[in-house]
Amino acid sequence: MTSAAHRPDVHEVKAVVVRSKGAPATVETILVPDPGPGEALVDVLTCGVCHTDLHYKQGGIGEDYPYLLGHESTAVVSAVGPDVTDLKPGDRVILNWRAVCGQCRACAKGQPQYCFATHNATQKMTLADGTPLSPALGIGSFAEKTLVAAGQCTRIDEDVDPAAVGLLGCGIMAGIGAAINTGEVKRGESVAVIGCGGVGIAAIAGARLAGATTIIAVDLDPAKVELAKGLGATHGIVSRDTDPVEAIRDLTGGHGADVVIDAVGRPET
Ligand SMILES: [Zn+2]
Ligand SMILES: [Zn+2]
Incomplete structure (x- = not known):
């Protein structure tokens, strides 16, 4: 959607949010900043419904409400931070919840699945009133746009079915x-x-x-x-x-x- 009139670096989009433990998931307007260093802003194409989103809603994962739900997605990159060189606007990607550091003890011994220092976006997405959101699994993609670490974007071919390939991001x-x-x-x-x-x-x-x-x-x-x-x-x-x-x-x-x-x-x- 369009940028907020008063702050050209922030995008107003619709997203699915749960405001407190056990509260219904609601469609809200949220504010998503333009990407800073190491970050990517993406337009979400598809988002799977995963049991983990229900756990967030029920309080089984944490108490950092409000949560921005959704994490199993295919997206198109719309903008990248100034230092991001391996991703560009228009790239089609899967969002992954573990952007590994490549340098910690687990990464060094070839077990990046146990990385101790995975990356997420450093800027916060917020509700319209400025309340910071906690994105599910560092992604939060039940939204028209979301902000992630560039390393959370894994490039895919243009011609694959986005709904099918998005499942690689979590369940598969x-x-x-x-x-x-x-x-x-x-x-x-x-x-x-x-x-x-x-x-x-x-x-x-x-x-x-x-x-x-x-x-x-x-x-x-x-x-x-x-x-x-x-x-x-x-x-x-x-x-x-x-x-x-x-x-x-x-x-x-x-x-x-x-x-x-x-x-x-x-x-x-
Ligand atoms: Zn999941
Ligand atoms: Zn690591």
């Missing part, structure tokens, strides 16, 4: 990372994935990429189990009908799976 990365980085799935191993939503299906894909040979999809919903079998699972268990522990033992020679990934996040699991 979380699931594939759980299998490959956290679970360290190796060739020939058996893997059970409990919960076959977006993250679970991505964990199944990650297990497949890592070379697991027995990949067991577990879900209460038979339709999700069928979908998982089409995306890399070698076996499916509908846990509404079958005891998953016994069924996983049966499929793994009585030993149980080498790696089990919980993509549900409930204590019962």
